[in-house]
Amino acid sequence: MSGFATNEDLSDVLREALGPGYRITGVDRLRGGSKKGVYRLGLDGGAASSVVVYRWTSGENFWPATDEDDPADPFSPASGPSLFLSARRALDRLGVRVPRLLWTDTGNGAGDGGHGDGGSRDAGGPGGAIGVAVVEDVPGDTLEAALTTDPRRAAPALADLARSLDLMWRERGPHHDRVELLERGGTSLGESCERLVLDRALRDLAEAAGRDARIAAARDRLADHLRRLVARVAPRAEYSLVHGELGPDHVLIDADGRAVLIDIEGLMYFDAEWEHVFLRLRFPEHYDVLRRPGLDPARLDLYELAMRLSLVAGPLRLLDGDFPDREAMLGIAEHNLGRALALLP
Known part of the structure; x- marks a missing residue:
């Protein structure tokens, strides 16, 4: 490289x-x-x-x-200084630590x-x-490391992360938009979050099926199940601010014990259920602290399967290049492949 x-x-x-x-x-x-x-x-x-x-x-x-790749697609690659600057302005305005x-x-x-x-x-x-x-430079460990090595230090940061998520939950927008695109007066593609997620999941499914025989064998069943799940979702016209990839490795802990969000370029107005599906995946033993009432179970079901398929196709796509930590990516793809198949009825 x-x-x-x-x-x-x-x-x-x-x-x-x-x-x-x-x-x-x-x-x-x-x-x-x-x-x-x-x-x-x-x-x-x-x-x-x-x-x-x-x-x-x-x-x-x-x-x-x-x-x-289309900047108007909320799921297009989130990379670049303009995305970073727009996201940090939005989070800083809310009082979320970056x-x-x-x-x-x-x-x-x-x-x-x-x-x-x-x-x-x-x-x-x-x-x-x-x-x-x-x-x-925020010194010290990520929240991911502290949860294992220093739970007493991790606990207040986890609580502060929950506070930050609550601030983001209450920040509402009338359309699903990347924050940077909204600043420029643009509008994202897609009629709704659930249709965007379905379209992306079907693309991920096709890509994964071309790379793994197990997904290929279940492709039609997975596609049918995705369509059944999206049919259960009721319309929505208001969206929350979400990070989009908020794992414990994307949270630092500052000297005051506060949670500091990083890798924020994907910040967007979207369904909070998308964020919470990812939180459940990445904080399995600590999600109760981050859980909030009022999430739509139908959206959670759809988004979990879609995210599992994304976490198969994405790592395999990344390995087309020369990403150095190849075993980790293969492990992510293999784990989520099994989880996706387990969600079939």
């Missing part, structure tokens, strides 16, 4: 973001990111001992491009606050157009 940041690249970013007084003492490219590069920089010469750099460029994105922004450059001269607006940077190079953000 070409296009990873060099020390020279990061030194240039640091100079633009924080001025000439800082020196990089160490660089760590953090694991887990598949759509952007995430780098922790150790620093000397100023008040901050470290910062985190987000870097959006094709050379840092492991996902293969497709002809179906990493503090220090500096950003969208790659076309457009910036967002922090300690300074991003200026114009060179958008060329082997990785294509480059967008960059420098944010605070």
